[in-house]
Amino acid sequence: MLQAIGLTSARHRGLPPAVDDLTFEAGSGSVTALLGPPGSGKTSALRLMLELEPGRGVTYFRGRPLHRVAHPAREVGVLIGDVPGHPARTVRGQLRMLCAAAGVPASRADDVLDAVGLVGLGDQRIGTLSRGMDRRLALASALLADPHTLILDEPAEGLGAREAEWVHGMLRSHADRGGTVLFTTQDPKEAARSAGHVVTIDAGRLVADQEAAEFSRTRLRPRVAVRSPHAARLAAIVSREARAARRSVEVVTEASSSRLSVYGSSCAEIGDTAFRHGLPVHQLADEVGDTGPASGPPDNGRLGGGPGGNALRVDGARGEGLRGDGSGAAVDAGPAPEAVALATSAGRSADGPEPAAAPGRAQLPPRIRRRPARGPLRPLRYELRRLFGVRTTTLIVAVTLVASAVVSVVLARNGRAPLPHVLVAWPSLLPLPPAALGAGLLGALSFGDEFRYPALAAGRGGVPRRLGLLLAKLAVSAGVALSLALLVVLVSGESLRLVYGEDLVQVPSNAIPLALSWSGLMVGCAWAGLLAAGIFRVTAAGVAAVLAVPVLMVPLIEAVPKAPTARSTSGLLGRLRELAWLQWPHEADRWVLGLVKVVAHPVGTALTLSLSVLVCAYLFTSLRGRVRW
Known part of the structure; x- marks a missing residue:
C-alpha cells in the first residue's frame, strides 16, 4: 500500500505551491489513477513521493518512507519521462547495465524483455526505437527489480489505442499479482477505463477520491455532439421543446459557437428536431462528456459546460433552471429546486468521501529533503557494461592504435628519434602521444556519459558520487589504459618490423x-x-x-629555479625497507627506484600534482554536495 500524507511542494519566488496538502492512498492489488489537467501538479506529486523535490509531507511504501528502504529499486519501480539511456546502447545492454545497478542477476533482463514483448528487439539500439517500443523499454526498466509498487507518469502518453491498452493491461496484471500501481493521466475516460480507483486533483489540491464506478457515474455523462452553422437557434429550439415535453435536458454551447453538447437527449431526437425546423447539421454523434472536477459549489456556472461554454439546464417539471453566462458567474433564471437539488447531489458525489485529515494537523508535516541518487550495488560490473556497451570505446581504441602505428613509422624514418619515443609514438611536436590522449578521453567519458545520460540518477539532477562507484571507475579506466599502453607498443613494434625490418626493434x-x-x-x-x-x-x-599537464604544468615546473642540492637521497631504498611492514625482495629495488625516477621527472611531477589537485577538488565537491542535500 502507498500512503501519501500532507504532500506540499516548496514555494518558488512567492508563487503558490504546485502541490498543496495532498493526502490519498493507493491500495495493494489495485490500479490507482492520479487524474488532473495539465499543470495540476500530478508530476510534482510523484516527485515529492519519490523524494526528488524538496517540500513537506511523507509517503509510506508498505509502512516505510523511501529513504528508509534498503533497496529502493526492489520496492518501487519508476517511470518519469523517457528512458535515460545512451542512444547507441542496445536494449539488452541497457537493461543488463541497470541489472548491475539494482543488484539483480543479468538474466533478469531477458525475463523482462519477454514480459514486455521486446525479446526480438534486444539487439536494437535505443535511438532507433519507436515511441511505443520506448514506452515498453521504460516499463521493462521499472519492472527490472520486480518491485511491489509501480509509479508511472503518463505511461500511455503519445501512444495509439492498441499500445495504450497493452500498457494498461500490464499494469492491471501487476496489480492482480498483489502489487500497487499508481499512474497519472489527464484523460478522465482513460482513468475510468483503466483504474479501479481515481484520485482527482486540481491546482495541487485534492478534489475527489472515488472508486472507478462512482467516478464514471458522477464525472462522465453521455451526450450528443452537434455541429451546425445555426447552433444558437438549434439550442433554443431544443431547450424550448424539452421544456414543453417536461424533460430534463442540458444544452451546452461550446466556445466555437458552432458546436453543441446536449445532455439528456439522443441523436434521433436532435436529428428530428433539426429536420423539422430546416436547420442543417454537419455533425451528430454520441459521446461521453467530461463534466469537469467538482472543485466548487454546484452553482458556479460549470454544470458540464466546460471552460468558455454557456450551459443551459432545463428542468421539465418546472420549466425553469440555472443558466451559466460562460464567465463563471451564475444567473438565477427562477426557482428550480429540483435542478438545484440534482446539481448539489452530483457535486457531493463527485467530491467523494472527505479525505482523512493528516496526522499532526496542528503542526507542519515533516520536511522532504531531496536526496542524492544511490550508486550501483555492483559497481565494477556496472562500469564494465557501461564502458563496453557502446561502440565509442572500440572506436577510440582503434583510432588510437592506427594513429600510433602511423606516427611510429614516420618517426623512425629519419632515425633521429629515440627508440622509446618511436615505440610509444611520441614526437617532440606533440604535447602528448595519441595513446595518452585516447586514455584521457576514455577516462573523461566515464563520468561525462553519466552526466549526459544519467541512468543512475534519472530525475535527481546529479550523478551519485559514491566511493564504490569512483573506485570502480578508477580501476576500470586504469585497466583500459594499461591494456591500451601495451597494445600501442606491440602494434608500433610490429609496424616497424614490417616496414623497416627486425634490426630496428630492440629491447632497451x-x-x-x-x-x-x-x-x-x-x-x-x-x-x-x-x-x-x-x-x-x-x-x-x-x-x-589532460592537455593542461604538458601545456601548463610542465612549463611551470621547469621554470622553477633549481637551487644547488645540499643533501643526497642515497640510501632511500634502505630506509624505506626499514619502515615497511613487509620486506620486499631485493629484485624489487629496481622497480621502486624506477618509480621514484618517474615521479621526479617533470612530466611525472606535473601529473602527480594535477592528480592531487583533482582528487582534493573531487572530495571537496562531493562533501559539499552531501552537506547541501
Missing part, C-alpha cells in the same frame, strides 16, 4: 623504468580525465585537464 637496457613511466603516464592521463569530468560534469573538461 632500461626497459623497467621506461615501462613504469609509460604505464604511469597512461594511467595518470586516464585518471585526470575521469576526475576532471566528474568535477565539472562534462567530457570536454576531462580532456582539457
Whole structure:
C-alpha cells in the first residue's frame, strides 16, 4: 500500500505551491489513477513521493518512507519521462547495465524483455526505437527489480489505442499479482477505463477520491455532439421543446459557437428536431462528456459546460433552471429546486468521501529533503557494461592504435628519434602521444556519459558520487589504459618490423623504468580525465585537464629555479625497507627506484600534482554536495 500524507511542494519566488496538502492512498492489488489537467501538479506529486523535490509531507511504501528502504529499486519501480539511456546502447545492454545497478542477476533482463514483448528487439539500439517500443523499454526498466509498487507518469502518453491498452493491461496484471500501481493521466475516460480507483486533483489540491464506478457515474455523462452553422437557434429550439415535453435536458454551447453538447437527449431526437425546423447539421454523434472536477459549489456556472461554454439546464417539471453566462458567474433564471437539488447531489458525489485529515494537523508535516541518487550495488560490473556497451570505446581504441602505428613509422624514418619515443609514438611536436590522449578521453567519458545520460540518477539532477562507484571507475579506466599502453607498443613494434625490418626493434637496457613511466603516464592521463569530468560534469573538461599537464604544468615546473642540492637521497631504498611492514625482495629495488625516477621527472611531477589537485577538488565537491542535500 502507498500512503501519501500532507504532500506540499516548496514555494518558488512567492508563487503558490504546485502541490498543496495532498493526502490519498493507493491500495495493494489495485490500479490507482492520479487524474488532473495539465499543470495540476500530478508530476510534482510523484516527485515529492519519490523524494526528488524538496517540500513537506511523507509517503509510506508498505509502512516505510523511501529513504528508509534498503533497496529502493526492489520496492518501487519508476517511470518519469523517457528512458535515460545512451542512444547507441542496445536494449539488452541497457537493461543488463541497470541489472548491475539494482543488484539483480543479468538474466533478469531477458525475463523482462519477454514480459514486455521486446525479446526480438534486444539487439536494437535505443535511438532507433519507436515511441511505443520506448514506452515498453521504460516499463521493462521499472519492472527490472520486480518491485511491489509501480509509479508511472503518463505511461500511455503519445501512444495509439492498441499500445495504450497493452500498457494498461500490464499494469492491471501487476496489480492482480498483489502489487500497487499508481499512474497519472489527464484523460478522465482513460482513468475510468483503466483504474479501479481515481484520485482527482486540481491546482495541487485534492478534489475527489472515488472508486472507478462512482467516478464514471458522477464525472462522465453521455451526450450528443452537434455541429451546425445555426447552433444558437438549434439550442433554443431544443431547450424550448424539452421544456414543453417536461424533460430534463442540458444544452451546452461550446466556445466555437458552432458546436453543441446536449445532455439528456439522443441523436434521433436532435436529428428530428433539426429536420423539422430546416436547420442543417454537419455533425451528430454520441459521446461521453467530461463534466469537469467538482472543485466548487454546484452553482458556479460549470454544470458540464466546460471552460468558455454557456450551459443551459432545463428542468421539465418546472420549466425553469440555472443558466451559466460562460464567465463563471451564475444567473438565477427562477426557482428550480429540483435542478438545484440534482446539481448539489452530483457535486457531493463527485467530491467523494472527505479525505482523512493528516496526522499532526496542528503542526507542519515533516520536511522532504531531496536526496542524492544511490550508486550501483555492483559497481565494477556496472562500469564494465557501461564502458563496453557502446561502440565509442572500440572506436577510440582503434583510432588510437592506427594513429600510433602511423606516427611510429614516420618517426623512425629519419632515425633521429629515440627508440622509446618511436615505440610509444611520441614526437617532440606533440604535447602528448595519441595513446595518452585516447586514455584521457576514455577516462573523461566515464563520468561525462553519466552526466549526459544519467541512468543512475534519472530525475535527481546529479550523478551519485559514491566511493564504490569512483573506485570502480578508477580501476576500470586504469585497466583500459594499461591494456591500451601495451597494445600501442606491440602494434608500433610490429609496424616497424614490417616496414623497416627486425634490426630496428630492440629491447632497451632500461626497459623497467621506461615501462613504469609509460604505464604511469597512461594511467595518470586516464585518471585526470575521469576526475576532471566528474568535477565539472562534462567530457570536454576531462580532456582539457589532460592537455593542461604538458601545456601548463610542465612549463611551470621547469621554470622553477633549481637551487644547488645540499643533501643526497642515497640510501632511500634502505630506509624505506626499514619502515615497511613487509620486506620486499631485493629484485624489487629496481622497480621502486624506477618509480621514484618517474615521479621526479617533470612530466611525472606535473601529473602527480594535477592528480592531487583533482582528487582534493573531487572530495571537496562531493562533501559539499552531501552537506547541501
